[in-house]
Structure formats: structure tokens, C-alpha cells
Amino acid sequence: PFTGCGHKLVIPPEVPGKKFVLIVGDSHLRALVDGFIGMPESQLSFGFLSIPGASASEIRTEVLHAAVPRAPDAVAVMAPSNNLTSTTVDVAGVDFANLLATCGNRWSKVFAVDFPPRLVVDAQHQDLLRQEYRRVAARVKYFSAVENFPLSNLVLWSKDGVHLSDREGMGILVQLLWSAAIEQLETPPPTPRVSPRPSPPVRKVTPKLVVRESFRAPPSPEPREWRTIGQGGKVMDSFLPLNPIYFSGTALSAMEKVSPSHLSCLADFKPSPKPKKVS
Structure with missing residues (x-):
């Protein structure tokens, strides 16, 4: 020892x-x-x-x-x-x-x-x-x-x-x-071989062409009347006040006959004064 x-x-x-x-x-x-x-x-x-x-x-x-x-x-x-x-x-x-x-x-x-x-x-x-x-x-x-x-x-x-x-x-x-x-x-057991998992099949998507129904506007009895085109559309009244500043008296008279405005008469508006000529 x-x-x-x-x-x-x-x-x-x-x-x-x-x-x-x-x-x-x-x-x-x-x-x-x-x-x-x-x-x-x-x-x-x-x-x-x-x-x-x-x-x-x-x-x-x-x-x-x-x-x-x-x-x-x-x-x-x-x-x-x-x-x-x-x-x-x-x-x-x-x-x-x-x-x-x-x-x-x-x-x-x-x-x-x-x-x-x-x-x-x-x-x-x-x-x-x-x-x-x-x-x-x-x-x-x-x-x-x-x-x-x-x-x-x-x-x-x-x-x-x-x-x-x-x-x-x-x-x-x-x-x-x-x-x-x-x-x-102890000899460890062999590791079991794992088979590769198959990939899931790829789902093929075929493109589809969807055609939607179109709507044509019905003929308007009044050529100057506005209509809303589309499914479920609503018609709303609208007006444009006639302004003598932008329109002449003759044009206002013609437009008033076609579509009366809320103005009482043309006399309520005074035309713009004409510029004076400088001599």
C-alpha cells in the first residue's frame, strides 16, 4: 500500500x-x-x-x-x-x-x-x-x-x-x-427513424369572373330633370338660386319660365353698376 x-x-x-x-x-x-x-x-x-x-x-x-x-x-x-x-x-x-x-x-x-x-x-x-x-x-x-x-x-x-x-x-x-x-x-435503443411528414396538398384556386347586373336610367319625361341612377337610389330635390350678378336679365327670364326659383321677381335684384368711363 x-x-x-x-x-x-x-x-x-x-x-x-x-x-x-x-x-x-x-x-x-x-x-x-x-x-x-x-x-x-x-x-x-x-x-x-x-x-x-x-x-x-x-x-x-x-x-x-x-x-x-x-x-x-x-x-x-x-x-x-x-x-x-x-x-x-x-x-x-x-x-x-x-x-x-x-x-x-x-x-x-x-x-x-x-x-x-x-x-x-x-x-x-x-x-x-x-x-x-x-x-x-x-x-x-x-x-x-x-x-x-x-x-x-x-x-x-x-x-x-x-x-x-x-x-x-x-x-x-x-x-x-x-x-x-x-x-x-445499458445500450440505449436505436433512435427510430422518423419519416418526413408529407406536405398538405396545395388547394388550387380558380379565378372567377363575377358579372354584376347593371342598371340603366329610365328615360326622363323632362329633359332637364336630374335622376339618380343605381339600385335603391333616392331622388332628392335641389335648386340653384338665380343670381342676376351671374346671369343677364334675358337669361333669367328664360330660366324662370323653365324652372321657377324662390325669388319673387327680377326686380328684387339690382344689376351691378357699370364702371364710369374716364375722359
Whole structure:
């Protein structure tokens, strides 16, 4: 070991058709490494790198020097819970970000799994650390775990209140790790091809010539009488007062015979005075 922490690296035999998943974490993996509990049988094979008692920075150091014989198809990094008591939340976040970056530089697919809660540490402090871990792990998939371990169900923990019980507690953690790996390596279904939607037919509009009925004015019995031409037209009386200024006396007399005006007689109007000749 390069950190003073004892560690164990377990690599499964290579099986054709099975994908290899490496799980990196602290003492929560001890029961899996020692064989007290196994992973479900599936198309995946699991290896483990367990560093009991290690913080995020110490796990990172061991990852840098781990002699992994073949490249895993995916790497699951368990969020280290030892940082709850060894460092501040801010420092733990920086160390966890460096751990994820180191794993990402070494292997292609990396995802993170939240740490199980502890009974002996303030729940609010644990939530703050989870939030910081999730924040710095924004570029990788982060699987939550806390809702699967209700604090009222004490059989999920061993007597120390830190580690999970080998049967009930670890059984839940195993299912979480397995389902997260399945989801990470699941091949997304092909995107269905969408046929182009046919354009709606263009409606052809044929121009129509509309011929409206025309109205001819009926012949007027009086040639000088005005008539209104058109459908529904009304005839309105109108007159033009005869003005002797514009018309001569002879013209006024002739017009008066044809169309009497409202004037009493021609004598009511005095003709304009003739300009005097200057000698």
C-alpha cells in the first residue's frame, strides 16, 4: 500500500460475453472482497478495490498505483464516508472531485454511488457532504443511496452503527451497485427513424369572373330633370338660386319660365353698376 491503509484488489476471471465492472471504495466493500456476500449472477462480472479506513485522497493514491490487469468496461466509485470525520465538507468535495478525475483519466466509463448513512454521525452533516459530492460529480452519473437505508430500520447496520450488516444492509447495497452498473452499461435503443411528414396538398384556386347586373336610367319625361341612377337610389330635390350678378336679365327670364326659383321677381335684384368711363 502507498497510503498506509491496507487494501485488497480482486479481479474476476475473464469470461467471454461478460462485461467487467470494477468497484472502488472503502471498508463497505469488505464483505464482498472477503466473499461473505456475492454479486447477482448476470451478464456482468465484478472486481473490487477496497481500501478500509481511507479518505477520498487516499483512495485516489491507491487507484493511481493499482495494478489492474485489464481495462474494465465501467468503474463504480463509492463516495467515501470516512471524510465525514477526517476533513471538512469543502476539502472532502475537492478530494472527491480529484478521485473522480483520476479514475476518468485512467478508465473510460466512470460513475459514482452514494455512501450508506451512518447511525453515529449527525444526519444533517451527512446530507451536506452528499450534496457536495453530487455537486462536484456533475460530469458523471451519481446514484443516490440514502433513501434505501431508513435510519429506523436498525437491522441494516452492524453493532458499530457505521458498517452495514452482512445480510440485510449489504444485501441492499449489492442491489444498488448491480442496478447502477446495469444502467450505466445499458445500450440505449436505436433512435427510430422518423419519416418526413408529407406536405398538405396545395388547394388550387380558380379565378372567377363575377358579372354584376347593371342598371340603366329610365328615360326622363323632362329633359332637364336630374335622376339618380343605381339600385335603391333616392331622388332628392335641389335648386340653384338665380343670381342676376351671374346671369343677364334675358337669361333669367328664360330660366324662370323653365324652372321657377324662390325669388319673387327680377326686380328684387339690382344689376351691378357699370364702371364710369374716364375722359
